[in-house]
Amino acid sequence: MAQSRQDILLQQVVDLIGRQRPAEAAHILDVVIGPAGQMLAPVRFLRGIVYLMQGDAMSGEKALIRALELQPDFQEAAIELMRLCNATGRFVEAIDHSASAAAVARPAEALLAERARAFQAMGRQEDRVRERERIVAIHSRKPAAYHNLAAALGDAGRAAEAEAAARQALAVGGTAPETWLVLARALQGQSRLDEADEAFAQALRLRPAYVDALRDRAQLAWMRSGDVESALAMVGEAEAGAVSADLAALKAHICEATGDAERGYALLRASGGGDDPRYQPMAARLALHFDRASALNHALRAVVSTQGSAEAHRLLIDCYLANGQVERALPLIETELVRNPMDQGLLASRWTAWHMLGDERAEALYDYDAFVRATKIDVPPGWNDLDAYLADLGAALRTLHRFRAHPLDQSLRWGSQTSADLLRSEDPAIKAFQTAIDGPIRRYIAHLGRGGDVLRSRSRGGYAISGMWSVKLKSGGFHLSHVHPMGWLSSACYIELPASLDADAREGWLKFGEPGIPMAAPIAAARHVRPEPGLLVLFPSYMWHGTEAFAAGGSRMSIAFDIVPA
Known part of the structure; x- marks a missing residue:
């Protein structure tokens, strides 16, 4: 059947777009096809693409939305609109715009992948898994489909299923080291530590300088042994084959996380990676532990070297606050909050700035009387009293604490954290x-x-738990002050405590209001909660919180989890 004139013209537009000639494509769409074609979804879609090529994102978005209004299941239009929304952090809009296109029997793989990315960014891991499962159902012989499903399952805490999906990716021909990394993490999540180590090693055999795999394997070695030198030696072996700024940064990070930021800084500087854009942010973070002025210097350079990345701006905020330059920090904080209004870390930075200025809004944001509440947990069915339940719970948790040392990227020091969800x-x-x-x-x-503040405004009456883990601190252990950036409410529930804690020194107590930034003028904790077995403490995720160290023998075991609105 002969093509219509309009089909021929649209094909010409597609060809011109492919040859990066948007002006000519726009002429055909606007003049040759003209107003009569503007009610056709393909015309609006192509016009949207041309607008985007010409740097007019607003008009491009409007045209793509119009294409979907004319044809709600238009796959290509939904994909491009989702990409635009995802790139600008508008994940809810991305999901809403693609709902009709995703409802067809066989959606485009790229559409489902963009939806999975949006759900991942929103922390909706189960929804992300469902999109990845749909891709596998359509493309059952593609290793990448199983790999991405395995990664989603792993992030959702479904370690056994993640292992199965990763093994299936390998079975249908996958050879990527990334798949071995996902498999290793799934095995570690099931406390199969020797198998996990071997899977990490296989990923590194396939790519010797694979930094993510090397980091996780070194972390596993550190957590199992508590020996930082063995972890650093692993990285050193990889450096012998391929020196890179990434490997130097990894060694520096290991030093920082194990309590020696100055050594990490020295290693980073000795690496000669000063021209790498990642050098300045890492140097700023390390120097902040012992030289606030140098840290600020590095942070200012990091903004330039990373072309104003979000990470660099966060570091600059921390360095301004640490150096007492609150008048420079606050405008940056407000700018970043416009982009991410519910970022709990930014809200904590805003509180810190307000507190430093004596702004009364700080007291309202950290209303300890209203927002920090401690209560005993209920006795669940099957147990006669709380003591009996806590005894069984403690025994079960002890079997999961297989490590001697803390993870590299967590707030605890001198203790262990469970790997399994x-x-x-x-x-x-x-x-x-x-x-x-x-x-x-x-x-x-x-x-x-309910209310209009940043805490109450998110409440919808219900809740969902986003991740749950156990921490076991040994003598001398504590938590650095921190926040939970992706949470709404956070928690600490005490299961077991040492027999004798010094109440006068508040050993092991939970503390609030001490920033996790080394301040030139330190801000002391304003509220403490004394731990008791069975006590659950709930509080906003944006509140600075940590624990006082304890010298008593024995261990302090707790469960923590984050809560999001539902």
Whole structure:
């Protein structure tokens, strides 16, 4: 069948777009096809693409939206609009715009992948998994489809299923070291540590300077042994074959996370990677521990070297605050909050700035009386009293604490953290914990009520738990002050405590209001909560919180989790 004149013209537009000639494509769309074609979805779609090529994102977005209004299941238009929304952090809009296109029997793989990315960015891991499962159903012989499903399952805490998907990716021909890394993480999530180490090693055999795999393998070695030199030696072996700024930064990070930022800084400077754009942010972070002025210098250079990246701006905010330059920090904080209004780390930085200025809004944001609440958990069905339940829960958790040292990227020091997601545990006592905390959580949310502030405005009455883990601190252990950037509410629930803690020194107590930034003029904690077995403390995720170290023998074991609105 002969093509119509309009089809021929549209094909010419497609060819011109492919040859990077948007002006000629626009002429055909606007003049040759003209107003009569503007009610056709393909015409509006192509016009949107041309607008984007010409740097007019606003007009491009409007044209893509119009194309979807004319044809709601238009796959290509939905894909391009989602890419635009995802790139600008508008993930909810991306999902909404693509709903009709995703509802067809066989959506485009790229459409489902963009939806998965949006769900991932929103922390909706189960929805991300569902999109990846749909891709696998359509492309059952593609290693990449199984790999991406495995990664999604791993991030959702479904380690056994992640392992199965990663192995399937390898079975259908996958050879990527990234798949071996996903497999290794899934095995570690099941506490199969020797197998995990071997999978990390296989990823590194395929790509000897694979920094992500090297980092995770070195971290595993550190957590199992508590020997920082063995972790650094692993990185050193890789450096012998391929010196890179990434490997130098990894060694510096290991030093920082194990308590020796000055050594890390010296290693970074000795690497000669000063021209690498990643050097300045890392140097700023390390120097902040011991030389605030140098840290600020590096942070200012980081903004230039990274072309104003979000990470560089966050570092600059921290360095301004650490150096007491609050008048420079606050405008940056407000600018970043416009882009990410619910970022809990930025809200903590804003509180720090307000507190330094004596602004009364600081007291309202950190209303300890209203927002920090401690209560005993409920006794779940199957146990006669709380002591009996805590004894069984503690015994179950002890079997999961397989490490001697803390993870590299967490706030705890001198203790261990579980790898497995407790939400997926089949142990009766651990499973019952969700029942034990449900009542206290719902009572807390009811107590909060609704309001226009950044905490209450997010409440929808319900909740979902986003990740759950256990921490076991040994003598001398503590948590650095920190926040939970992706949470809404955060928690600490005490399961076991040392027999004798010095109450006068507040050993092991939870503390609030001490910034996790080394300040020139330190801000002391304003509220403490004394731990008790079975006590659950709930508070906003944007509140600076940490713990006081304890010298008593024995260990302090707790469970923590984040809560998001539902």
